[in-house]
Amino acid sequence: MKIILISSRVEKVRTLSLNSWAKGFLSVLLLGIPVAAGTMLGVKIADGRWELLFDNSISEMQHQLVVQQEQVDTGREQLDSSLSAMTFKLAQMRSRLVRLDALGEQLTQIASLEEGEFDFSVAPGLGGPDNVLIIEAASAADVEQELGLMFARLDNALESRESQLQILQSMLSDKKLKSERTVAGRPILKGWMSSKYGMRTDPFDGGRRWHAGVDFAGRQGSDVIAVASGVVTWSSERSGYGNMVEINHSDGFVTRYAHNEANIADLGAIVKKGDLIAKMGSSGRSTGPHVHFEVFKNGRTVDPASYIKRTSR
Numbered sequence: 037m038k039i040i041l042i043s044s045r046v047e048k049v050r051t052l053s054l055n056s057w058a059k060g061f062l063s064v065l066l067l068g069i070p071v072a073a074g075t076m077l078g079v080k081i082a083d084g085r086w087e088l089l090f091d092n093s094i095s096e097m098q099h100q101l102v103v104q105q106e107q108v109d110t111g112r113e114q115l116d117s118s119l120s121a122m123t124f125k126l127a128q129m130r131s132r133l134v135r136l137d138a139l140g141e142q143l144t145q146i147a148s149l150e151e152g153e154f155d156f157s158v159a160p161g162l163g164g165p166d167n168v169l170i171i172e173a174a175s176a177a178d179v180e181q182e183l184g185l186m187f188a189r190l191d192n193a194l195e196s197r198e199s200q201l202q203i204l205q206s207m208l209s210d211k212k213l214k215s216e217r218t219v220a221g222r223p224i225l226k227g228w229m230s231s232k233y234g235m236r237t238d239p240f241d242g243g244r245r246w247h248a249g250v251d252f253a254g255r256q257g258s259d260v261i262a263v264a265s266g267v268v269t270w271s272s273e274r275s276g277y278g279n280m281v282e283i284n285h286s287d288g289f290v291t292r293y294a295h296n297e298a299n300i301a302d303l304g305a306i307v308k309k310g311d312l313i314a315k316m317g318s319s320g321r322s323t324g325p326h327v328h329f330e331v332f333k334n335g336r337t338v339d340p341a342s343y344i345k346r347t348s349r
Contacts, residue, residue: 122187129190216265216309217286220346223263223293223329224316227254230326233339239323248337249292249330250344256325260293260314262307263343271303277328278320281313290332295322 231251238245262283269290270282277294281301284290297317301307318325331340 126186126190129187218346219264219285219289219291219331219343221263221309222252222344223260223291223327224252224254225259225261227252227258227316227326229253233337233341240321249294249328250340251326251328253324253326254316256317257297258316258325259312260296260316260327262301262309262311262313263291264289265306265308266291268301268303268305268307268313271299271301271305273319276321278322279314279317280320283307283313288334292328292330292332294328294330295320295326297325 229250230253231247233247233250235244236247237243260281264283264285266283266285266289268281269284270280270292272280274280274294277292279296279299280292280294281296281299282290282292283301293314295316295318296314297319298315299313300315301311301313307313314327316325316327322328329340331338331343
């Protein structure tokens with residue numbers, strides 16, 4: 037390879053001959069500088085991109101950490117709130133169970149039921165196949181499952197108590213209804229029996245007469261009450277009875293309350309056991325303030341004494 041040098045000052049042309057080593061060095065020099073510069077520039081640009089990408093990754097990770105921390109805090113607050121609510125509900129259910137037990141015991145005593153028929157102090161007998169639900173859960177889920185089991189047990193206890201109370205209430209209602217319908221007790225609150233049922237000496241003429249009821253003497257204007265629930269079928273004057281109230285009861289029973297000062301119950305009224313129906317007086321064929329009390333069974337008079345002493349069962 038030859039290199040020709042031309043000078044503007046010296047009108048001469050110089051020629052240089054290069055051997056193979058010189059040629060190689062010159063080629064490396066001419067080509068290597070641009071390549072090296074390009075490589076360095078590329079590396080610098082690449083380093084800038086990696087640095088930007090790294091910074092962005094760090095920022096994204098930090099953002100994700102903040103979001104996850106917020107989610108953890110929210111979850112913890114929800115868990116605390118849920119546990120507090122469940123604890124409060126648990127306390128309410130236990131308090132309700134205690135009240136139901138106390139009420140049940142009281143009703144059982146009032147109803148005079150047989151011992152052991154309704155024992156609210158012990159859990160009722162329950163049974164059934166064991167269908168176990170297998171759940172794999174973390175510790176938080178285990179706590180929730182345990183609370184769920186506690187609620188289930190309390191729910192079962194409450195349901196059993198409520199069921200027993202409903203049955204007991206039904207029994208008491210039936211018992212009360214039976215008591216209301218049963219002819220029993222005295223037709224007065226204050227006073228004494230002055231004449232019995234059957235043959236007696238008539239107070240007006242001294243002859244023997246049949247007395248179809250019993251007499252209760254007392255103070256003028258004192259209360260006369262119904263001995264059983266029923267419908268008033270008479271509330272007016274009647275010959276020999278004066279002011280009289282007649283009540284039709286169930287099972288063929290009819291009761292009469294006579295010689296009243298005033299009738300309180302109106303004709304057609306529905307009265308309950310113990311209701312005020314009249315005021316004691318001496319109207320009709322009477323010698324003084326009293327109530328003449330008669331009991332009819334299937335259309336015939338019967339001795340009221342057995343019903344006066346009777347207690348509804």
